[in-house]
Amino acid sequence: MSRLTDHLVVISFDCLSSLDFPMLEQLPHFKDFLKRGSRCKQVETIYPSVTYPCHTTIVTGNYPKNHGVVNNTFLQPGRVSPDWYWHRKHVRGTTLYDEAKKAGMKTAALLWPVTARANIDYNMPEIFANRKYHHQIPVSLINGSKRYQLDMNRRFGHLRNGLNQPELDDFVLASTVHTIKNKKPQLILVHFVDLDSQRHYHGFSSKEAMDALKRHDNRLGKIVQALKDAEIYNDTTIAVLGDHSALDESKAIKLNVLFREHRLIEVDAKGKLKNWKAFCKSCDGSAYIYVKNASDSHTKEVVKRLLENLVHDETKGIERVFSQKEAATMGADENCSFMVEARRGFYFNEECEGTLLHEITDRDVRAKRYTHACHGYSPEKEDYTTIFMLAGKGIQQNAVVPSMHLVDEGPTFARLLGLNLGQTDGQVIELFLTS
Template sequence: MDRLTDHLIVISFDCLSALDLPLLETLPYFRTLLQQGAIAPNVESIYPSITYPCHATIVTGNYPNRHGVINNTLLQPGRLSPDWHWFRDSIKWTTLYDEVKKAGMTTAALLWPVTGKANIDYNMPEIFANRPWQNQIVVSLLSGSPLFQWDLNKRYGHIRKGLNQPELDNFVLESTVDTIKTKKPNLLLVHFTDLDTQRHYHGFSSEEATAAIHRHNERLRRIIEALKDSGIYENSTIVALGDHSALDENKVLNLNVLLHKHNFITTNSKGKLNNWKAYCKSCDGSAYIYLKDPHDSATFNEIAQLLHSLKDNPESGIEQVLSGEKAAEKGADGTCAFMVEAQKGYYFLEDFQGDYLKTITQEDVTADKKYTLATHGYSPEKAAYSTIFIASGKGIHPITLPSIRLIDEGPTLARLLGVSLGETDGRVLEEILTI
């Protein structure tokens, strides 16, 4: 299979929405990509539409229940900060970077989700120290390419302020420019989270979110200039994409509070969870309900009755209740007992004490970053909730495709570099390629 490009730069602007297109058209570097390249202004995300499952889908071409990353975080009932699907072994399928490396090409990834300990030539994975005794830099070094990361941290680490934005993305940008100039990889995966952060903490259409998009335009400029300075721009393809959109909300649902009241969750004298029969695992705008014993039919029936009574109450915040089988049909985790979808304006957390429903203010968000004013994870079928895909450069035929699916991106990216991901859920978008 012939390669259509020599250098593929995939830039994920986390939480970039189809609704952002009018603004992107006014910004010079996004506008250049839009005018010269192919665009899909409506990309259907996956279920649940959250960052780690989405990024695993982008590099595999499969839905979560096939690639294995069915949520951002692991099922660890009672843990205040569950571990994330940081590591490559969470993905039960070949990936774009695996196939590109197998074909003898060089690969690089900067804060791309689910790449910890992946076989990537130049890898700075997205991972954070999740235990009091861990050091952030050491955790990163041990999970990626140590010398590569050490050099970037020496050069640009002063830019960072922990995980705060926009400083984190500014550090990623300098690392990206440096990697392009010094490594010239055939595949470069970059993940920017500035916009996602601002939307979470300030709202979808906030001034802070708009400012983040303007910063992304400047980041795009720097990447384009780096390609030109390196002499590889004419032989490169730039893909700018989003993984999901977001919706404003101001009400939290804590289904575990109800499960606790019904003794499906039990706690000790200090209020710590010590056992559970059923647990609500948040995916933000949706949630899985798991049974500790999947064969516990009595608990299953009681939970079903509870969930359907909530759904019948228009003030419960519950829009839809799916069986595990129905969730699997939508690409989500079929091992759950149920999957619940929040109404617009609501989202799920995992607290098992306190109130079932809490209204959120900006003051709550400022005081505790577990609260947000816009989020995702909802069904991709929700209205005005699609993301965007733009590709420009070598191997790309300028065209507008009215709509595509997130699962179509991986096979298409693989075809640009002359490799295949196998029989995927998605298809190659041959319409945009100069085959």
């Protein structure tokens, strides 16, 4: 298969929403980008619409049930901070960066989710120290490209402030610019989290979120300038995308409190979970319900009855209950027993202490125990789509695709690079391409 471009730069602005498009059209670098390229303002995300499954879908063209990354974090009942799907080994099948490497292309990834220990030439994976005895820098180094990361930390580490934003994205930007100028990879995947972070802790339309969009405009401009400085701009395709949108919320639903009341969860004297029959695993705006023993039909029936009773009362915040089969049909984890969708204004929390519903306060959010906005909701929610924009070599100018799916992005990227992802859930969006 012939290549349509020599270099592909994929820029993910986490939590970029279709509702942001009017503002993007007014920001100088986005405005210039849109003039040169093509776009889709209505991209349907996946279910559950959380970051790690979304970014794995983007590079595989598959839904979570097929690529295997079904949530951000693992099902680890009782853990205060569950481990994340950080590592490449959790992805079933091939990926865009795998195929690019097989084809002899130079590859780079900066904070792209689920790339720890992936076969990427210049890899700075998104992974953090999740144990008291871990330290961030060694954890990052052993899971990515050691020399490359040491070099980036030596040059730009002063820009970081731990994992705080916007400083972390400033560090990623500086590392991206340097990588483009000095390494000139054929494929580079970059993940920026500033906007997502501001929306979580300040709200969807907050001033902080709008300021993050302005910073993203500046970041886009600097990446474009780096391509020009490296003299590869005319041979490059740039993709700018979001993975999901977000919705404001004011109440947390704690189904594990209910399960505890019905003796489906057992805690010790200190309130720590020690045994469970059923567990609510949060995906923020949605949640998986797992029954520990798959053959425990009694527990499944009890859980089903409890959930159905909540749906009938709008004040309890649950919009819909999906069966295991329905969840799998939507592309979610086929190993769950049920999946639940929150109403607007609500999201799911895994705590088994307190009351079923928790009214979120500013103090809660400052302590980072709860958020003001989140994602994870069904792609069928109104005003919940994201954006996909392309410009550069191999791309039509001013082509507008009315709607598409997140699973279509991987196959389209593969076509641009002359690669084949094999059988995927998505398809190439030919309208974007020059041939």
